[in-house]
Amino acid sequence: MTRAGGWLVAAAALTLPLWLSSAYHLHVAIMAGIFGVLALSLNLLLGFTGQLSLGHAAFFGIGAYTSALLTLKAEWSFWPALAAGVALAGAAGWLIGRLSLKLRGAYFVLVTISFAGVISLVSVNWIELTNGPLGLPGVPAPELFGWSLRSKTAYYYLVLAALALSYMVCARLVRSRIGRAFVALRENEPLAESIGVNVTHYLVLAAVVSAAMAGLGGCLYAHYTRFVSPEVFLFTYTVTMVVMVVAGGKGTLAGPLVGAVLFTALPEALRAATSWQWQMLAYGLLLVLLVFFLPRGIVPAAQALRGRGAS
Amino acid sequence: MTLAVRHLAVRFGGVAALEAVNFEVRPGSITSVIGPNGAGKTTAFNAITGYLRPAGGSITYDGVPLTGLRPSAIARRGIVRTFQRTSVFPALSVEDNVLTGLHLRGTGGLFEVLAGRRRLAVEEKGLGTEAAAILAFVGLAHRRREVASALPYGEQRLVELAVALAARPRVLLLDEPGAGMTGAEKTVVSGLIRKIREQGVTVLLVEHDMRMVMGISDTVIALNGGRVIAEGPPAAIQSNPDVIRAYLGTSGGPA
Numbered sequence: 001m002t003r004a005g006g007w008l009v010a011a012a013a014l015t016l017p018l019w020l021s022s023a024y025h026l027h028v029a030i031m032a033g034i035f036g037v038l039a040l041s042l043n044l045l046l047g048f049t050g051q052l053s054l055g056h057a058a059f060f061g062i063g064a065y066t067s068a069l070l071t072l073k074a075e076w077s078f079w080p081a082l083a084a085g086v087a088l089a090g091a092a093g094w095l096i097g098r099l100s101l102k103l104r105g106a107y108f109v110l111v112t113i114s115f116a117g118v119i120s121l122v123s124v125n126w127i128e129l130t131n132g133p134l135g136l137p138g139v140p141a142p143e144l145f146g147w148s149l150r151s152k153t154a155y156y157y158l159v160l161a162a163l164a165l166s167y168m169v170c171a172r173l174v175r176s177r178i179g180r181a182f183v184a185l186r187e188n189e190p191l192a193e194s195i196g197v198n199v200t201h202y203l204v205l206a207a208v209v210s211a212a213m214a215g216l217g218g219c220l221y222a223h224y225t226r227f228v229s230p231e232v233f234l235f236t237y238t239v240t241m242v243v244m245v246v247a248g249g250k251g252t253l254a255g256p257l258v259g260a261v262l263f264t265a266l267p268e269a270l271r272a273a274t275s276w277q278w279q280m281l282a283y284g285l286l287l288v289l290l291v292f293f294l295p296r297g298i299v300p301a302a303q304a305l306r307g308r309g310a311s
Numbered sequence: 312m313t314l315a316v317r318h319l320a321v322r323f324g325g326v327a328a329l330e331a332v333n334f335e336v337r338p339g340s341i342t343s344v345i346g347p348n349g350a351g352k353t354t355a356f357n358a359i360t361g362y363l364r365p366a367g368g369s370i371t372y373d374g375v376p377l378t379g380l381r382p383s384a385i386a387r388r389g390i391v392r393t394f395q396r397t398s399v400f401p402a403l404s405v406e407d408n409v410l411t412g413l414h415l416r417g418t419g420g421l422f423e424v425l426a427g428r429r430r431l432a433v434e435e436k437g438l439g440t441e442a443a444a445i446l447a448f449v450g451l452a453h454r455r456r457e458v459a460s461a462l463p464y465g466e467q468r469l470v471e472l473a474v475a476l477a478a479r480p481r482v483l484l485l486d487e488p489g490a491g492m493t494g495a496e497k498t499v500v501s502g503l504i505r506k507i508r509e510q511g512v513t514v515l516l517v518e519h520d521m522r523m524v525m526g527i528s529d530t531v532i533a534l535n536g537g538r539v540i541a542e543g544p545p546a547a548i549q550s551n552p553d554v555i556r557a558y559l560g561t562s563g564g565p566a
Contacts, residue, residue, distance in 0.1 A: 172427055176424040177414055178421065184411045192383075192411075193382035194393075195391065195478040196478055197411075205421060
C-alpha cells in the first residue's frame with residue numbers, strides 16, 4: 001500500500017462512526033475489526049512461517065474465557081483481565097510451539113486441531129468454572145477512566161485501537177530480522193539453519209505472538225457480545241480466519257485486513273440481498289472464484305497489477 | 312582454528328556410510344574432499360554441520376566440540392555450508408536472500424523490534440550496505456531485485472554462495488559448487504573461492520570436477536567406501552595408485 005493510501009484508509013477508519021448511520025452497520029464494522037485482529041494473528045504463522053494452525057479458535061477462546069472469568073468471578077477490571085487473557089493465550093501458543101518442535105506441515109496442523117479439541121472439551125465439562133454449555137452471561141463492558149465503553153461507537157474505537165496495535169506488531173516484526181527468520185523457515189528450513197537461524201526458536205516465537213494476538217481478539221469478542229460459551233471454540237471461527245487470510249493474501253500485511261473486512265461484510269450483505277438458501281451458495285461460489293482466479297489472494301494480485309501498470 | 316575430524320563414523324541402519332574418518336582442515340587452506348559416488352563426502356559434510364548425528368567420533372573446531380550441536384549453533388561458531396542441490400529462498404528477491412543470510416549480523420530481539428528502537432533502523436541500513444557489498448563480490452549486483460527462483464541455474468548457485476558468505480563463515484563448506492555449471496561459470500566460481508580464501512576464510516569443498524579440484528586446492532582428501540584412502544597435495548593425489556584404483560575400479564589399475 002502506498003503511504004497516501006494508508007493515510008486514506010486510516011482516516012476512513014477513524015471517521016467511520018460518522019458515516020455509518022445504523023447501529024447494525026457499526027456492529028458489522030466492530031466484528032470486522034475483531035476478525036481483523038484474528039486474521040493478522042493467523043497470518044503471522046500461516047503467511048510468514050508457513051505453518052497452518054487449524055486450532056486458532058483455541059487461542060481466541062482462551063482469551064475470551066480468561067478475561068470473562070476474571071471480570072465475572074474474580075471481579076477484576078477489564079484492563080488487567082485483558083492482559084491476563086493475552087498472556088494466557090500466549091502461554092498456550094508457547095506450549096503448542098514447544099510440543100510441535102520437530103513437527104511441520106500436516107503434523108503441525110494435527111497438533112493444533114487436537115489442542116483446540118481438548119480445550120473445547122474442558123470448556124464444556126469443567127462446569128464449576130465455565131458453567132459448561134450454558135456459557136457465561138453478563139460479561140461486563142470495559143471502562144476507561146471511569147467512562148463506560150458500552151456504546152457501540154466507543155467499542156468501535158477500542159477495537160480499532162487493538163487492530164492498529166496488532167497491525168503495528170506484525171509490521172515491525174515482518175520488517176525486522178525476526179520476520180526474515182520467519183520467512184526463511186517458510187522458504188527453506190535447512191538453508192535457514194545453515195546460516196544460523198534457530199528455526200525452533202523462531203517458530204515458538206511466532207506461535208507465542210500469534211496466539212497472544214488471537215487471545216486479544218477473544219477478549220474483545222467476549223466483552224463486546226457480553227457472553228462466552230464453548231461456541232467460541234467452534235471450528236468455524238478457525239475456518240473463517242483461514243479464508244480471510246488466504247483470500248486477502250497470506251504473507252502480506254494488508255491481506256488479512258482486506259480479507260477480514262470482505263468476509264465479515266459479505267455474509268451480511270448476502271443476508272440483506274437474498275434468502276438464506278442462496279446465501280451459502282453465493283458465499284461458496286465467490287470463495288471458489290476467488291481461489292480460482294486470485295490463488296495468491298486479493299492484495300498480491302492488486303500489487304502485481306499495479307507493478308505491471310508502473311513498468 | 313583447525314577443524315578436526317576424529318574417528319568419525321556415521322551409520323544408516325546397518326550400513327556404515329563413514330567409518331573412522333580422520334582429517335584436519337588447516338586454517339586458511341582450500342581443502343577438497345573427493346571420491347566416487349557413495350564414498351561418503353556429503354555425509355561427512357552433513358555430520359560436520361550438524362545435519363546428521365554421527366554414530367561415533369568427534370568433530371572439533373579450535374578444540375571445541377561441535378558434535379551434538381544443531382546446525383544453527385554450528386553456524387554461529389563460524390562453520391557455514393552450502394548444499395549439493397541448489398538451495399536458495401526461492402520466493403525472495405536476491406537482495407532479501409542475502410539480507411536473510413545476514414541473520415547473525417543483526418542483533419534485534421523481540422522487545423526491541425516491537426518497541427521500534429531507532430538503533431535497529433540504523434542497523435538495518437548497515438545490513439543493506441553489507442548485502443550490496445556481498446552481491447557485488449559474487450557479481451550479482453545487477454540482479455538484486457529479481458526473484459531468486461527466476462534466475463538461471465548458475466546464478467542461483469551464486470546466490471547460494473552469497474547467502475553463505477553473509478553468515479560470515481570462518482570455515483566455508485561448499486558441496487559441489489561447480490556442479491551443473493558451464494566451464495566459464497566454473498572459472499568464475501574458482502576465482503571466487505580463491506578470493507574468499509584470501510579474506511581469511513578456510514574453505515572445505517566436495518567436488519567432482521578434477522580440473523577444478525586440482526586447480527584450487529592446497530590439500531586433497533580422497534574418500535572411498537567411508538574411509539580416507541589418501542591425503543596430500545593435488546599432484547601427489549593425482550598419481551596415488553589407491554585413488555586411481557578407487558575411481559577406475561580394481562581391475563583397471565596399472566599392472
